[in-house]
Amino acid sequence: MASVTQSFMKFFRSSGSREAVNPAQTAPQKLSRRSSGLGELARMWDTTEVLTVLDLGSTSPSNIRHFTERGHRIYSEDLLTASTDPRLVTKDEQGNVVLDSRQFLADNLVYPAAHFDVVLCWNLPDYLHESLVRPVVGRLWSVLKPGGMLLAFFHTRDAGPDSPCYRFHIVGSDALEMQKIELRRETRRGPTGAVHTAISDGFQLQRVFNNRHIENLFRDFASIKFFLARDNVREVLVVR
Amino acid sequence: MGAPVSANLAQIGKSVVIKGELSGSEDLYVDGQVEGSIALKGNSLTVGPNGQVKANVEAKGVVVQGKLDGNVQASDRVELRKSAVVNGDISTQRISIEEGAYLKGKVDIQGKSEGKSAAK
Numbered sequence: 353m354a355s356v357t358q359s360f361m362k363f364f365r366s367s368g369s370r371e372a373v374n375p376a377q378t379a380p381q382k383l384s385r386r387s388s389g390l391g392e393l394a395r396m397w398d399t400t401e402v403l404t405v406l407d408l409g410s411t412s413p414s415n416i417r418h419f420t421e422r423g424h425r426i427y428s429e430d431l432l433t434a435s436t437d438p439r440l441v442t443k444d445e446q447g448n449v450v451l452d453s454r455q456f457l458a459d460n461l462v463y464p465a466a467h468f469d470v471v472l473c474w475n476l477p478d479y480l481h482e483s484l485v486r487p488v489v490g491r492l493w494s495v496l497k498p499g500g501m502l503l504a505f506f507h508t509r510d511a512g513p514d515s516p517c518y519r520f521h522i523v524g525s526d527a528l529e530m531q532k533i534e535l536r537r538e539t540r541r542g543p544t545g546a547v548h549t550a551i552s553d554g555f556q557l558q559r560v561f562n563n564r565h566i567e568n569l570f571r572d573f574a575s576i577k578f579f580l581a582r583d584n585v586r587e588v589l590v591v592r
Numbered sequence: 593m594g595a596p597v598s599a600n601l602a603q604i605g606k607s608v609v610i611k612g613e614l615s616g617s618e619d620l621y622v623d624g625q626v627e628g629s630i631a632l633k634g635n636s637l638t639v640g641p642n643g644q645v646k647a648n649v650e651a652k653g654v655v656v657q658g659k660l661d662g663n664v665q666a667s668d669r670v671e672l673r674k675s676a677v678v679n680g681d682i683s684t685q686r687i688s689i690e691e692g693a694y695l696k697g698k699v700d701i702q703g704k705s706e707g708k709s710a711a712k
Contacts, residue, residue, distance in 0.1 A: 413689040416687070424700070428695045428699070434696075
């Protein structure tokens with residue numbers, strides 16, 4: 353009985369504390385990470401005069417500082433957060449809930465063709481909804497300049513389904529700080545067709561790409577290079 | 593956070609809605625809704641935590657705590673506080689962005705202090 357009461361109280365304590373916490377005030381711990389892909393890219397931005405860079409992760413003051421200090425232009429666009437827009441939720445012909453990729457690309461990644469020298473995708477493909485992955489990669493191909501480079505991270509199967517989603521801050525030529533993303537806005541349509549929005553913890557890993565999937569995903573690009581890291585992540589550097 | 597009090601500060605309270613062109617030669621604090629354009633050459637704009645601005649902004653300094661949809665041209669500096677949500681391009685000499693701020697757009701550091709950006 354005591355344990356039931358304790359569990360009951362624990363439930364209330366935990367749910368109460370969750371409400372009390374202001375996510376903006378809690379600064380998630382940052383983890384350091386070496387990145388071979390970033391190191392290879394860094395050679396480009398240290399030697400080229402003015403680059404146009406697109407950062408698709410969460411807005412990072414460090415990344416903006418990193419590029420503007422070197423005289424480069426940086427664009428910031430948080431695609432993962434944008435993908436939680438309730439207006440995107442729709443159903444396909446089989447009745448499955450999907451996200452409207454046309455609407456998504458009408459609202460996001462709207463740039464002239466061949467505009468960017470570098471695109472930083474980070475772990476976006478692993479956490480982005482299935483229905484958006486290929487359309488987004490297709491759009492990235494078109495906004496990258498020929499010879500432009502894209503960096504993406506993919507989990508291996510050993511990483512497990514609960515791998516947290518991180519935002520990435522550049523802190524050195526091949527050094528990153530990773531900060532767990534805490535908030536997620538989830539959207540779904542109810543039986544009446546109304547869209548419901550809920551906040552939950554973090555983004556969920558949607559799938560694990562194997563090497564063949566990754567090669568297939570970037571098949572329109574000129575070349576692809578893999579770097580296997582120790583933390584069950586493959587870094588992929590592709591050239592348009 | 594309340595509005596800063598100053599003799600040369602115009603304030604738009606959170607229940608005020610303005611559509612049109614705003615221009616002036618004093619600092620402006622917007623905690624309401626503004627749609628149109630804002631030109632404050634030589635002066636600063638602060639978008640308060642309740643502020644919702646849909647306008648291209650031209651000012652000496654711009655501080656954003658609320659929501660701003662539009663391009664920002666600041667001759668001195670731009671500050672995005674942690675509650676800021678900005679959809680638009682920013683052109684300035686110096687920029688400061690707090691953790692938690694959201695930006696969708698380009699950051700262009702211009703002018704003589706190129707290379708002295710101060711994102712924190």
